[in-house]
Amino acid sequence: MNHIDESAPAARLNAFLATDPRDVGCERAMELLHVYVDVVADGGSQERFAGVVAHLRACGPCSEEFDGLLDAVSEGWGGPGVPRDR
Numbered sequence: 261m262n263h264i265d266e267s268a269p270a271a272r273l274n275a276f277l278a279t280d281p282r283d284v285g286c287e288r289a290m291e292l293l294h295v296y297v298d299v300v301a302d303g304g305s306q307e308r309f310a311g312v313v314a315h316l317r318a319c320g321p322c323s324e325e326f327d328g329l330l331d332a333v334s335e336g337w338g339g340p341g342v343p344r345d346r
């Protein structure tokens with residue numbers, strides 16, 4: 261009988277498997293964020309950015325960074341409903 265306590269490694273493996281394999285990681289996400297935000301603001305296809313989307317879903321700080329960029333990009337439009345007070 262093979263009774264080895266593997267609870268800790270198993271938990272770590274599960275955490276690893278729960279991570280989206282497409283997740284590009286913080287560094288790469290930050291590199292692509294300003295490109296991706298333009299695509300989102302433009303209403304373009306986000307399929308090429310699946311790795312970034314996966315990362316933003318998993319990473320709070322990067323997701324906040326993205327929200328901030330999206331706000332900035334939207335303001336840059338000066339479109340209706342976006343008051344510019346400068």
Ligand SMILES: [Zn+2]
Binds near residue numbers: 285286319320
């Ligand atoms: Zn991140």
